[in-house]
Amino acid sequence: MCGIVAYSGKKDCVDFLMNGLRLLEYRGYDSAGIAVVNPIGDIEIRKECGMLHMLEKSLSNGPLQGKTGIAHTRWATHGKPTQNNAHPHLSQDKKICIVHNGIIENHDVLRHELKNAGIHFISETDTEVIPHLIARYLSQGMSMKNAFMKTLSRLEGAFAIAMIAKDTPGTIYAARKGSPLIAGFKDNEVFLASDASPFITRTREVLYLDEGDVLIFNGTSSRLFNVSSGRNKKIRTTRLNIKNLSIGLGGHESYTHKEIHEQPEILKRIIRLRLGNNRNAFQMCFNDLKIPDDFFRSIDRIYITGCGTAYHAGYIGKYYFEEFMDLPVEVMLSSEFRYAKPKLNKNNLVIAISQSGETADTLASILEAKKHGSTVLSVVNVLNSSIDRESHGVVYTHAGPEIGVASTKALTSQVITLLLLSIHIAQIRKEFKRKQKNPLLKEIFHLPSKVVKVLQAEKHIRSCALKYHLATSALYLGRHLNFPVAMEGALKNKEISYMHAEGYAAGEMKHGPIALINKALPVICICTASKTYEKMISNIKEVEAREGIIISLATEGDEQVKSFSHEVIYIPETAEELSPILNVIVLQMLAYYFAKHKGNQIDKPRNLAKSVTVE
Ligand code: M6R
DSSP, rough: OOOOEEEEEEOOOHHHHHHHHHHHHHGOEEEEEEEETTTOOOOOEEEESHHHHHHHHHHHSSSOOEEEEEEEEOOOSSSOTTTTTSSOOOOOOOOOEEEEEEEEEHHHHHHHHHHHHTTTSSSSTTTHHHHHHHHHHHEEEEEEEHHHHHHHHHEEEEEEEEEETTTTTEEEEEEEEOOEEEEEEETTEEEEESSSGGGGTTTEEEEEOOTTTTEEOOSEEEEETTTTTEEEOOOOOOEEEOOOOOSSSOOOSHHHHHHTTTHHHHHHHHHHHHHHSSSSOOOOTTTTSSSSHHHHHHHOEEEEEESHHHHHHHHHHHHHHHHHHOOOOOOOOEHHTTTTTTOTTTTEEEEEEESOOOOHHHHHHHHHHTTOEEEEEEEEESOOOOOHHHHHHHEOOOOOOOOOOOOSSSHHHHHHHHHHHHHHHHTTTTTHHHHHHHHHHHHHHHHHHHHHHHTHHHHHHHHHHHHHTSEEEEEEEEEEGHHHHHHHHHHIIIIOOEEEEEEEGGGGGGGGGGGGGGTTOOEEEEESSSSSHHHHHHHHHHHHHHHHHEEEEEETTOOHHHTTTEEEEEOOOOGGGHHHHHHHHHHHHOOOOOOOHOOOOOOOOOOOOOOOOOO
16 A cells, blocks of 8 residues: 655655655555655655656656655545645645655544634645644644644554655654554665665665654754654664565566466475475474464464455464364454454464555454453564564565565465464474374475476466456355365455456355356366365356356366366365465466456556555
8 A cells, every 4th residue: 555755865866766666566556746855945746646657757747856855656545546635745835745654534623623724625635634734833833843743643543654844854754653664774864665675775774663653864863752752762773684675577477477486486485494304304493483382382262364365374274273283263354353352362372464564454453462462473474564563473474575466475375384383383282293294294395396287287277267257257166275265266356357256165155156157157166185075076066057167176187077167277186285275376377367368457456555554
């Protein structure tokens, strides 16, 4: 969702800000803008609706220059994606200019108050109250710092804010509560961004702003405050220990395509990291998990939570934990977690799953769990993200940056991590019988090469998608471990091909969705070898009897499924626990080619944001 980039220093910042916005494009946006303090000390703004090239065009018609500036990509929440609603937003006297990520929940009250004081609003956004409020406090005689802090203290909701002001031309102001903001420092320069990618090539000395932090850089030095207490805080930077973010396409036609094809390597990396290289004497390694073993022995219930794809990974994870441990495990959508009032206590383990580590609903679930004394273990891809920092323990998924908005490698890296984690915890609790499960562990080492085989079916999947890409709807059926895979397949299809799709537990079909089946409905049936194979066959027969189009996923050599399917995509034989990983990759490719045949823009589907930082 909205991306922020800002700079203050000795160099002209327009190119840096524009490059930064390009690197944050993956977050999703529908308008963009930039503001600088120009050489004569005025604030100048360019903003446009649509993609970044619109803003570039506007800049080539009216170039900007300045050494202090802010920039923004907006994903519309309050107010349509229009030029007026695009950020940056100015105060009425044009002296205060801000960009904001998040939602100001009490904006109505503040707007009303400001309107009564004679302020005329230009946009429909919640954000615009901020510069007006700051200007109002300034007009009452407050210093810039105090007006900024006072305004922040009145805002309810979530925000990451960067501000420039005409009266303090070389100074940049920033604040964070609930939305990510990172500062980078180098000599007499300060960089701000929603993630470190815009400035990673300029500095690795970074500060992850904490909840309630306010950072002010005046051209020579930076000061950090806490917004509630007003007190000074020591700036403790950390050195980013990562390679320059690999964001090239590497010869692929899109990031989503690249990320689908990265999966064998990522799985190999995770398996080696967690199990070592010795297939006969594996040693589980979860050194990043900073939760004492004793706690795992004492837990009496596990909750798993996440949103979208991460929720589906969690659903598969629930089956792993239940299989290896004698514990109740509940999986809950993070957006429902707080309202469902789970009976949380100190003996509960809450596992939060998130690729970005910034999803607002997942973060809110973590805070809720902590409030009740439960221990939170997160499965996260992005290091130092908000969820990483809020959790008692973290297990990283090591998937590398995921740029495509539709998650692909995020899911498979989460699923394998959850499988290994469930075995690790079961071992600590002495519930995992090594010998009995050794075949599974041995099979895990073969997983990456089997994924390579699945990817070789791409051509076949592509031609299968060509036949059915104009269908208006599709049904995805699976059972047990492959029920969440069906939901994920349907989600991928909806997201990128815009085809209506439902993922269903196959046994539920006859309780309703069977009414939808007709000659025009593709039904994607996950029928690889499993405990529920026979039951799945019966469900497919029900589809056949109603003349639905049967597209099956079956284990290599299965002639039975082939005999009644319109299309079969074969999967190499594997352990049942690993089948979701192989099957979901087929469904990722199927959705990809449905979308491609329709000519959709796959990496940035309409209306979606990569990192959903509002509830
Ligand atoms: O970053 P997160 O894993 O927390 O994101 C959660 C969902 O927003 C995300 O999985 C979303 O559903 C994807 N677009 C699915 O492809």
